Amino acid sequence: MSKKNEIIAEIKNISKNFGVTVALNQVNMQIRRGEICGLIGENGSGKSTVMSILSGMQNATSGEMFYKGKIWKPSNALEAARNGIGIIVQEIGTIPTISVAENIFLGNYDRFRRYGMINRRQMYKAAQLVLEKLNIVGVDASATTDTYSIEQRKLIEIAKVMANNPEILIIDETSTAISETGRQVLYRLMHDMASQNKAVVFISHDLEELMEHCDALNILRDGCLIDHLEKENFVAEDIKEKMIGRKLTGNYYRVDMDGYDSEVVLRADCITTMEDLMCFNLELHKGEILGIGGLSSCGMHTLGKAMFGLTEVIDGQVVLTDGNVVIKNPKSAFQHNMGYISKNRDTESLEINASIGSNIQSTGFEKNKWFGPFISAKKEKKYAQLMVDTLAIKCTGILQPVKALSGGNKQKVVFGKWVGVDADILILDCPTRGVDIGIKSAMYQLIYDMKKKGKSIILISEELPELCGMSDRLIIMKNGKITGEFFRKDGYKNTDLIECMI
Amino acid sequence: MKKIISSSQNDRKVKLKFNDMLDIVKNQRMFSLFFPFAMLLLIIALFSILTKGSFCTAGVMKSIFNQSMIIGTLAIGMTFIFTTGDVDFSAGNVMGLAAAVGALVYQNGQNIVTTICVTIVMGILLMLCNYTLSVVLHIRSAMVAIIGLTLYASITQQIVGAGTLRIDYNLCRNLESGAFRYISFMLFFGLCLLVYYWTPIGRQLRFIGGNVECARQAGINITKARCIGFLLAGLGIGLAGVYQIIRTGSVSSSVGNGMGMDVMLATVLGGMSIFGGAKSNAYSGFTGALTICALNQGLLMVGVPSTVIQGVRGVIFLLLVVLNSERAATLPSRQQF
Numbered sequence: 001m002s003k004k005n006e007i008i009a010e011i012k013n014i015s016k017n018f019g020v021t022v023a024l025n026q027v028n029m030q031i032r033r034g035e036i037c038g039l040i041g042e043n044g045s046g047k048s049t050v051m052s053i054l055s056g057m058q059n060a061t062s063g064e065m066f067y068k069g070k071i072w073k074p075s076n077a078l079e080a081a082r083n084g085i086g087i088i089v090q091e092i093g094t095i096p097t098i099s100v101a102e103n104i105f106l107g108n109y110d111r112f113r114r115y116g117m118i119n120r121r122q123m124y125k126a127a128q129l130v131l132e133k134l135n136i137v138g139v140d141a142s143a144t145t146d147t148y149s150i151e152q153r154k155l156i157e158i159a160k161v162m163a164n165n166p167e168i169l170i171i172d173e174t175s176t177a178i179s180e181t182g183r184q185v186l187y188r189l190m191h192d193m194a195s196q197n198k199a200v201v202f203i204s205h206d207l208e209e210l211m212e213h214c215d216a217l218n219i220l221r222d223g224c225l226i227d228h229l230e231k232e233n234f235v236a237e238d239i240k241e242k243m244i245g246r247k248l249t250g251n252y253y254r255v256d257m258d259g260y261d262s263e264v265v266l267r268a269d270c271i272t273t274m275e276d277l278m279c280f281n282l283e284l285h286k287g288e289i290l291g292i293g294g295l296s297s298c299g300m301h302t303l304g305k306a307m308f309g310l311t312e313v314i315d316g317q318v319v320l321t322d323g324n325v326v327i328k329n330p331k332s333a334f335q336h337n338m339g340y341i342s343k344n345r346d347t348e349s350l351e352i353n354a355s356i357g358s359n360i361q362s363t364g365f366e367k368n369k370w371f372g373p374f375i376s377a378k379k380e381k382k383y384a385q386l387m388v389d390t391l392a393i394k395c396t397g398i399l400q401p402v403k404a405l406s407g408g409n410k411q412k413v414v415f416g417k418w419v420g421v422d423a424d425i426l427i428l429d430c431p432t433r434g435v436d437i438g439i440k441s442a443m444y445q446l447i448y449d450m451k452k453k454g455k456s457i458i459l460i461s462e463e464l465p466e467l468c469g470m471s472d473r474l475i476i477m478k479n480g481k482i483t484g485e486f487f488r489k490d491g492y493k494n495t496d497l498i499e500c501m502i
Numbered sequence: 503m504k505k506i507i508s509s510s511q512n513d514r515k516v517k518l519k520f521n522d523m524l525d526i527v528k529n530q531r532m533f534s535l536f537f538p539f540a541m542l543l544l545i546i547a548l549f550s551i552l553t554k555g556s557f558c559t560a561g562v563m564k565s566i567f568n569q570s571m572i573i574g575t576l577a578i579g580m581t582f583i584f585t586t587g588d589v590d591f592s593a594g595n596v597m598g599l600a601a602a603v604g605a606l607v608y609q610n611g612q613n614i615v616t617t618i619c620v621t622i623v624m625g626i627l628l629m630l631c632n633y634t635l636s637v638v639l640h641i642r643s644a645m646v647a648i649i650g651l652t653l654y655a656s657i658t659q660q661i662v663g664a665g666t667l668r669i670d671y672n673l674c675r676n677l678e679s680g681a682f683r684y685i686s687f688m689l690f691f692g693l694c695l696l697v698y699y700w701t702p703i704g705r706q707l708r709f710i711g712g713n714v715e716c717a718r719q720a721g722i723n724i725t726k727a728r729c730i731g732f733l734l735a736g737l738g739i740g741l742a743g744v745y746q747i748i749r750t751g752s753v754s755s756s757v758g759n760g761m762g763m764d765v766m767l768a769t770v771l772g773g774m775s776i777f778g779g780a781k782s783n784a785y786s787g788f789t790g791a792l793t794i795c796a797l798n799q800g801l802l803m804v805g806v807p808s809t810v811i812q813g814v815r816g817v818i819f820l821l822l823v824v825l826n827s828e829r830a831a832t833l834p835s836r837q838q839f
Contacts, residue, residue, distance in 0.1 A: 310719065334721020348719055351712035354780035362709055362720045365702035373701045401780075417720065 004034035008199050009054065009072070009085075009168060014063035016049055016223075023049045025223040026063070031168060036190050036200040038214035040207065041243055042436035043407035045220040047203045048090060051170045055087040056080035078107055086166030090173045093157045096146035101127035103145050104160045130159045135185055151178045151296065155185060162189070169193055170201045173434065179296050179462075187213055205436060207236055221245055244438045252441050253469025254448045257489060260288035260472050264321050265456050266338075266425055268307060271316035276302040276480045279316065284425065284456050289447065291471025292460045294501050299480035301343060304429045304460045308340040309333045320425075334363070339423030341414055343430035343460075349414040350402050357384040357398030360416040367421060387416035392442070408439035415446060426450065427458045432466060444470060464497055476500040538773035538789045545793060549800030557803055566799050570791040571687060572742050572749070576761065577768045577787020578694050579738020582731035584769055585704075587711040587778040588636065588643035592650035593739055594761025596632070598753075599654040600624035601743035605667035605753040614673055618744050625740025626733060628654070633732035637725055647762070655759065662755040674751040683745060690741055691788070694734060698784035703730050711778025767815075768794055770822060 009031040016024040024046045031037055039047045053060045056074030065072040067083070074080040077087070094103045101120075104127045105112070112123045120142075127141035136155045145153060154174060161169065174186065190200045190213060204210050210217060211234050219226045219242045226242050268282040276299030284290055292300045305311040307318055309329040318327040320336050327333045330340070342348035350359055361368065361380050368383055370376035384398045391412045395405060402413055411431065418426055428447070432440045447457060447470060461467050467474055476484040476497055484500030486492040550558040576593050583590050604621030608614065628650075636646045661667075677683070698704035706727040709717040717724060747753060770776055771793045772786030797818070801811045 308719075330718050330721055331723055340719055342719060347713070348715045351709055351716050351780060354708070354712050358705065358708070358780065362705070362717070362722070365705065370700075374696075375700055375702060375705075377700075 004032075004197055006033045007031070008033050008068060010066040011050065011054065012064050012066070014050065014053060014060045014065065016046075016053060016058075017061045023223050024053075024060070027220070027223070027225050029218055029225065029228075031199045031201060032216075033199055034194050034197045035215045036194050036202055036213055038210040038217040039201060039203045039220065040205075040210055040217060040239065041220035041226075042438060043409075043434070045243075046223040047220055048172055049223075050220070051087060051172060051201060051203065052089075054080075054168075055085050055170055057087070081107075081161075081164050081166070084165070084167035085170070086161035086164055086168070087170040088154075088157055088161050088172060088174045092150065092153060094145050094153050094160070096144075096153075098145060099124075099142055100131075100139060100145050100148075100156055101141040103156055104130060104141070104163050106160060108163070127159070127163075130163050131156075134159055134162060134189060149297065151182055154178050155182055158186065158189065166198070168199045168201065170203070172203045173205065183209075205434065207239060211236065211239075219243055240437055243436070253444055253466075258451075258472075259489065260451075261286035261454075266307065267319045267321060268303075269316050269319060271306055271313045271318060273302055273306050273311050273313060275299075277306065278480055280480065280482075282307075282475075284458060286456055287451055287454045288472050289451050289457045289459055289470055291467040291474040292458060292477060293462070293464060293467045293474065293497065294477035294483075296462055298477040298501070300460045300477050301429055302480075303477070304340070304427050304458065307458065308338060308427050310340070337421070337424040339363075339418035339421070339426045341418065341426070341428045341431055343433055345407070345410055345414060345433075349417075350410060352403040352410075353401060355399045356388065356393065356395055356402055356405070356413055357381070359402055359413050360384045360387045360398075360420055363417045363421045383420060384416075387420050391416050391419065391446070408435045411435050411443070412439065415443065419446070419450075423455070425456045425458075427460070429460045430462060431459070432461070432463070464494060468492075468494070468497075478502075535773075535783075538771065538786065538793070541771070542789060542793045542796065545796050545800060549796070549803065552800070553803050557800055562799060562803075566792065566795045568749075569799070570788070570795040571683065572745050573761065573764050573768050573794070574788040574791035575687060575690065575738050575742040575745065577765045577772070577791055578691060578784065579735040579742075580765055581769065581774070581782065581784050581787050582694075582698070582707060582734045583643075584766075584774065584776060585707040585711050585778045585782040586728060586731065589766075589776060590632065590636075590643050590647045590650075591762035591766055592632070592647040592654065593735075593765050594758035594763075595651050595654040595658070596625065596628045596736075596758075597739045597743045597746065597761065598756075598758025599628060599658045599661075600740050601746050601753050601757055602658045602661045602667065604743060604747060605669060606661055608669050609667055614669075614677070617669070617747070621743045621747065622737065622740030625738070625743055626736035629732045629736030629739060633729060637728050637732075651762065658757065659755045662753060662757075664755075666752040666754045668752045669747055671751045674748040677748045683748070686741060686744075690738060691785075694738075694784050697730070697734065703727050704784065707731055708778070708780055708782055711782060712780050764794070767819060770819070 007030050011027060011029040014024055014027045015022070027046070027050055029050065039051070041047050052058050054065060056077045056079055067085070074083070074085075095106070101124045105123060109118055112119045112126070124142045131139055131141060136159060139148060139152055139156060145156065148156065155178065158174070169190070171186065171190070178186070190202065193200050194215070202210065202214060215231050217229045217234065217239065219229070219239060221243060229239070263286045264283045265286050266284040268280055270279040270281055272278050272280070280303065282303070292303065294300050302311055306313050307327070309318070309327045309332060319325065320327065325332065325336055327336070327338070333340070346352055351362070361384055364380070364383055365375060368375050368380040370379070381398070387393075388395065388398055393412045393416065394409050402410060405413070432443055435443070447459070450457060459467065459470055472488050474486040474497070475482050476486075478501060484497065486497070546558065556562070576597060580590065580593050600621050603624045604617045607620045608617040632646055632650060635641050635649070636643045706717065706722045709720070709722060710724055710727060714724070746757065765787065766776055768790030769787045770790065772783070772788065772790030774782050774786035794815070797815065798811060801814060802808070806814070
């Protein structure tokens with residue numbers, strides 16, 4: 001029988017290059033049985049890369065790995081899964097058009113095969129059992145996967161990985177995509193695995209979450225392993241410092257108590273959308289940071305889209321007070337100096353194959369006009385360069401494709417689009433999702449600077465500390481309705497907010 | 503975040519694999535810009551050597567240019583549609599119908615100027631019809647192309663009938679050898695380059711091709727940009743129809759058949775992805791058309807039978823697709839073209 005703390009897998013001197021960029025540089029790591037091992041680092045520090053190598057999704061450029069005492073060279077993810085290394089990836093890993101059960105047993109249909117035919121009923125039953133074991137409720141194994149929300153699909157993915165009975169479970173930034181209830185499922189699963197003397201590798205940006213659940217922590221920076229800490233040595237400030245390689249100075253959130261104008265700039269008059277919202281009213285004031293929080297399914301994301309004209313408003317209207325303009329589509333919102341940052345950065349906010357420059361310029365055609373309909377290339381170049389400089393985007397130049405950037409820098413490019421056109425009203429939907437601490441604090445500063453300039457901002461977020469730290473006024477939503485309104489000047493407790501959410 | 507090898511001294515030198523090196527070369531921005539031209543020059547150089555210089559004469563070059571004009575004009579116009587990621591291969595038959603209508607007008611006693619105008623207007627009108635179907639009614643562009651292909655071909659056959667529609671031979675020869683073709687082509691090419699590179703339209707179309715949702719959220723007027731794209735494509739098609747009429751002096755019922763595919767081939771040969779996006783270029787189609795015609799001419803002059811030429815073209819196409827394909831950094835998937 002396997003002993004606790006026995007080394008189950010070892011990574012020795014692993015390096016990985018993508019062309020000339022070095023993603024991993026001589027990384028050593030040990031994964032022990034009965035232990036939840038955390039992996040933390042900034043965006044682009046190589047966390048996902050090292051785990052994808054261990055789980056066979058890609059090959060290392062050099063170095064070697066050992067698994068259960070033998071040399072480990074998986075040729076693909078399936079081989080790794082069959083040998084007991086399961087990974088829940090950051091991206092969506094389920095196929096939307098097939099049933100939940102088919103997703104769960106993807107690649108393992110043979111066990112349900114009878115006389116060449118697949119016994120679906122048996123498969124559904126087995127899948128339902130896997131789901132039940134994990135306490136995932138409200139998912140029917142025979143239903144088509146795309147009838148479920150992204151969050152539920154993530155849980156289905158967890159079930160898919162667990163159906164293979166892995167000995168090492170790797171969780172790659174999954175917790176950011178799911179809400180509190182889903183997280184509880186995940187945490188329980190992790191601790192169950194550890195108590196069965198199996199190993200868990202947990203990758204997350206959320207330091208509190210890591211410190212609470214992990215037994216050991218590996219810190220990566222720029223593709224190098226910086227430190228390995230045991231639970232008794234966890235100090236938040238220390239870990240943060242090691243992650244970004246310098247001390248964090250200044251305040252993370254804003255500290256002032258400045259108010260805002262009484263003038264209303266944007267108003268939702270009893271708006272109803274196809275989903276989520278029913279006769280919803282909202283007012284945004286000049287120079288205000290309006291925080292909107294709640295559980296991810298509370299309708300706040302739909303609200304953000306509706307305010308920018310991205311979701312059809314079937315009744316009521318979104319009105320700009322200045323000139324009584326009704327916002328019907330994103331085109332009219334854009335023309336009236338509004339901006340929107342989606343929570344889905346890579347799929348909605350950016351054209352990742354295009355260059356940094358052309359992404360930033362995509363909102364500034366009017367500003368860079370030469371005469372008539374013609375664009376001045378010179379002006380355009382200057383415009384993009386200015387944004388890269390002011391936002392300190394780490395890149396080789398404005399011609400670099402966006403896809404080569406790390407998550408945080410990508411988000412800076414998205415901000416650049418709207419800072420560049422000097423948008424008066426900005427709707428930010430989870431602007432700091434999947435962004436590391438260093439860049440997060442830069443963004444908070446940016447949002448605050450915009451407020452100072454008299455811009456109005458709607459900040460939709462799933463993170464309460466961020467909402468409390470930044471908003472002048474905070475609205476908590478539940479089931480498409482406002483359940484609480486809090487003012488910065490009055491002060492409030494976190495528990496009050498949570499009470500309104502659930 | 504990630505380091506560059508050359509900039510960090512203490513990194514161990516890692517031997518690059520062939521695939522990695524290929525990726526580095528392919529990821530150079532200049533590579534995709536110059537590759538098509540290099541390809542064209544290479545073909546010219548190769549055949550000049552093989553034919554001991556007789557390929558590299560003004561006469562042959564002029565003939566290549568003339569041959570590539572119809573496909574080139576079509577391809578330059580269609581670039582505006584390909585850029586947005588719409589796969590429309592009906593261009594040849596749209597041109598055929600436009601040319602047939604033009605020829606019909608001539609047969610009914612009109613003069614050549616009216617014929618030219620009618621042909622061009624027909625090209626634009628037919629593309630507006632395609633626009634309505636694919637953008638306004640949201641039918642997939644490939645589906646629209648299939649419908650267009652069969653519908654337009656059948657209408658052309660009805661108009662032309664069993665024989666051919668003839669236009670006065672001398673008139674056509676005069677037009678073909680005169681300045682009209684060159685001037686109109688240059689004007690059209692210039693207009694396209696202007697719209698593509700110096701107005702927001704080209705940039706917007708690339709954005710739409712790369713990520714429609716992103717374009718929508720950036721406040722881009724998608725229907726307007728695409729409408730202008732279809733109009734320019736229609737103009738190109740109409741113009742190509744005119745060149746077609748004056749080149750042969752007649753319009754047969756099979757005019758333009760298969761040309762839509764040649765246009766796509768030329769576009770890919772010119773270094774552009776058929777699925778559009780950031781790497782699209784307005785001149786790709788024309789360089790590609792020149793490359794095809796140079797290749798055809800060269801192979802013919804070396805004495806390769808025309809049946810084999812098709813095969814050679816196929817192999818070259820395959821090679822280009824492999825070179826142009828993008829490999830995702832982490833997962834072993836392959837996005838073709």
